[in-house]
Amino acid sequence: MDEQPRLMHSHAGVGMAGHPGLPQHMQEGGGATDADGRKQDIGDILQQIMTITDQSLDEAQARKHALNCHRMKPALFNVLCEIKEKTVLSIRGAQEEEPPDPQLMRLDNMLLAEGVSGPEKGGGSAAAAAAAAASGGAGADNSAEHSDYRAKLSQIRQIYHTELEKYEQACNEFTTHVMNLLREQSRTRPISPKEIERMVSIIHRKFSSIQMQLKQSTCEAVMILRSRFLDARRKRRNFNKQATEILNEYFYSHLSNPYPSEEAKEELAKKCAITVAQVSNWFGNKRIRYKKNIGKFQEEANMYAARTAVNAANASSHGSQANSPSTPNSAGETGSPCGKTTGFNMFSGV
DNA sequence: CGCAATGATTAATG
DNA sequence: CATTAATCATTGCG
Numbered sequence: 299m300d301e302q303p304r305l306m307h308s309h310a311g312v313g314m315a316g317h318p319g320l321p322q323h324m325q326e327g328g329g330a331t332d333a334d335g336r337k338q339d340i341g342d343i344l345q346q347i348m349t350i351t352d353q354s355l356d357e358a359q360a361r362k363h364a365l366n367c368h369r370m371k372p373a374l375f376n377v378l379c380e381i382k383e384k385t386v387l388s389i390r391g392a393q394e395e396e397p398p399d400p401q402l403m404r405l406d407n408m409l410l411a412e413g414v415s416g417p418e419k420g421g422g423s424a425a426a427a428a429a430a431a432a433s434g435g436a437g438a439d440n441s442a443e444h445s446d447y448r449a450k451l452s453q454i455r456q457i458y459h460t461e462l463e464k465y466e467q468a469c470n471e472f473t474t475h476v477m478n479l480l481r482e483q484s485r486t487r488p489i490s491p492k493e494i495e496r497m498v499s500i501i502h503r504k505f506s507s508i509q510m511q512l513k514q515s516t517c518e519a520v521m522i523l524r525s526r527f528l529d530a531r532r533k534r535r536n537f538n539k540q541a542t543e544i545l546n547e548y549f550y551s552h553l554s555n556p557y558p559s560e561e562a563k564e565e566l567a568k569k570c571a572i573t574v575a576q577v578s579n580w581f582g583n584k585r586i587r588y589k590k591n592i593g594k595f596q597e598e599a600n601m602y603a604a605r606t607a608v609n610a611a612n613a614s615s616h617g618s619q620a621n622s623p624s625t626p627n628s629a630g631e632t633g634s635p636c637g638k639t640t641g642f643n644m645f646s647g648v
Numbered sequence: 649c650g651c652a653a654t655g656a657t658t659a660a661t662g
Numbered sequence: 663c664a665t666t667a668a669t670c671a672t673t674g675c676g
């Protein structure tokens with residue numbers, strides 16, 4: 299409903315309802331004369347233009363060429379340009395630069411953080427985020443556990459990149475195609491650069507909305523993978539015998555103060571091939587469980603006490619130097635050694 | 649299967 | 663932020 303009323307009154311006889319490009323000079327003159335012939339002429343032309351899209355390609359091509367060479371073509375073209383000039387104003391300013399979509403930014407950020415859209419997987423900065431809990435100085439032990447996760451993640455990444463590239467390529471192809479088409483058409487109808495730009499931006503918008511969907515689903519996949527991975531982490535695996543030996547040894551030889559320092563934890567972690575966090579977990583569990591039922595651990599306590607006592611005896615009697623440098627017990631509660639029950643001050647209780 | 653042991657997670661605490 | 667205490671979820675053994 300946006301036609302200009304001032305143009306409406308003119309074209310009565312021609313079957314060109316609503317076409318804004320109708321020139322003014324065809325009045326419904328009474329007599330069939332010179333003007334009438336021209337009117338008929340222009341009417342024909344317009345009719346042909348209007349119906350050109352209904353024809354077969356070859357036919358249309360021929361017709362187009364004919365129209366292009368028509369003597370009236372420049373004049374009509376000018377009229378079209380003029381009208382377009384006026385009407386295009388109403389279109390302009392409708393849509394300005396859109397602000398960056400916050401949703402899209404969120405997705406981008408997440409993909410980046412997850413290492414999907416970042417740089418190629420190298421040092422495993424992606425896995426670093428996943429293995430954040432297991433950071434510590436001791437690396438290269440949990441890679442086996444995370445390999446599954448990383449493999450799946452990189453699979454997702456690969457799909458993501460492939461799709462992204464595909465979309466980008468398709469977008470470019472389509473854009474150039476449309477631009478060529480518009481350029482071609484600009485010979486027969488007025489097309490401003492502004493319009494081309496607008497068209498291109500529309501195309502880009504469409505394609506980026508597709509990309510958005512891709513990112514969305516990628517994010518979902520990563521989230522699912524992540525939750526599965528966390529669940530998998532919950533699926534614990536018992537430490538091997540040697541590791542528990544080492545941990546227990548430390549625990550019972552520091553029974554009065556079983557709180558390894560950060561350095562000690564790192565040392566233990568390295569020796570046990572586990573992470574510092576796992577060492578902390580172990581000591582946390584051990585302390586609470588020991589305190590909860592000392593009797594149950596008595597046997598174990600004696601055993602390790604005896605072991606360390608033997609070690610100490612070996613070390614001192616042989617004057618050896620092969621002492622383990624890893625456990626330089628500053629506090630030798632083994633001082634009152636072979637004594638069975640250990641009177642500790644672990645807590646207020648006891 | 650039941651059950652204890654055990655590593656990991658979580659809320660509370662100072 | 664490190665620990666505690668409770669709890670979850672597996673594991674491993676009889």
